[in-house]
Amino acid sequence: MSGTGEKEREERRSSERVSVEMWVEESRNRETYFQRCKNLSVGGLFLDRTIPHPVGTIVSLRFSLPSDDTVIETKGEIVNAPEGTGLGMGIKFIGLVAEARDKIEAFVSRETPSPGAKS
Template structure:
């Protein structure tokens, strides 16, 4: 695999966005459609996760959001990886013509905004502050972090290791984070006790997995009434202890 790292003339920026590719198979009248996720973007090319391995040199048309398709060709591929998309293959695509810097800036901004889009979930989470294990329930999730309902939140600034499993993902995720804020310490009956955790140094694969999971939830799931579900989750948690 040749990455052309030393030959790049355009900087790359991390951006995790859904993408659709039209594979222009030579000699075939019908063009295949392949969906995936971006890993990074630059003026001269893009790195993608796709559900199948494309041949080196094959031309493709890449569509990001509502922008016009961009023509390019595959210049490298890597080994298949396990992700939320079951398995995915990293690809490097060089654009036939460099794109304007304003387009790159727009794509990167979309990725950053997407990182703060949250989806309501109910996931068991194990968190490990200062070498001790504790449990809670994740109430909402984004690429940037999560809110964990727990009767014993860690103080703001505490670094924690979060372990949680997403439906349809074979292996649980282990993510480093920092407690940004806590709630429910005023002892009001309606307050939800818990903590907001910001992810730290989330790797591209985990970012893509979480982003895809959040995207699949948001169109179909309305915001739940938190209180009854929280009481149920807490009750079942105490019962297991």
């Protein structure tokens, strides 16, 4: 693996992520899709069971966190998509406002199992 690839992987995983089930409205070029989110971090999210857009594609995202009616709207960049017939895509948030970031950070913190906790 190249050094650049390792660095990108570390950056993608630098934020704590949690499993979550929520719907995300994803829009691009006047097309809107309702996607299922599999996991979430302060840095982005993963949309499960969807035909991915090409890496580098910019999309608009709109969602509410579980147990919070506040709508979060931001842009995202597709940074990860399986090759071939794989489904799903990883999206990095772009320009997430501080208030939304704080809400996501608090949610992730609440949902992250504490060390030593049994599941």
